[in-house]
Amino acid sequence: xxxxxxxxxxxxxxxxxxxxxxxxxxxxxxxxxxxxxxxxxxxxxxxxxxxxxxxxxxxxxxxxxxxxxxxxxxxxxxxxxxxxxxxxxxxxxxxxxxxxxxxxxxxxxxxxxxxxxxxxxxxxx
Numbered sequence: 001x002x003x004x005x006x007x008x009x010x011x012x013x014x015x016x017x018x019x020x021x022x023x024x025x026x027x028x029x030x031x032x033x034x035x036x037x038x039x040x041x042x043x044x045x046x047x048x049x050x051x052x053x054x055x056x057x058x059x060x061x062x063x064x065x066x067x068x069x070x071x072x073x074x075x076x077x078x079x080x081x082x083x084x085x086x087x088x089x090x091x092x093x094x095x096x097x098x099x100x101x102x103x104x105x106x107x108x109x110x111x112x113x114x115x116x117x118x119x120x121x122x123x124x125x
Contacts, residue, residue, distance in 0.1 A: 031118040034062045038081050045088035074121050077114040084110040
């Protein structure tokens, strides 16, 4: 009986660990997809001023998925990233020279808060 109990407990622990790792891997993939789409849209927003929200649909959907599975700090950071992209689209277009100047002044930090929040979320598991 003790052997059965020990085997059952070991298997259960391994299954729980595997399940937690799978959930963590899905969140990590979701965060990476959000970063990819946010970076693409931010780059587009630098050179295109527009009021059309159609380009933001995928990012908004990713934000919705993040809201389903993530803690509040990650959600808040994702919302701020989204807002930064919208503000960039509403601003004036920038030339490559202006973009380079922004980079040298420490600009382009629109994903830092999101990255830090994600790193903390993934580290806690």
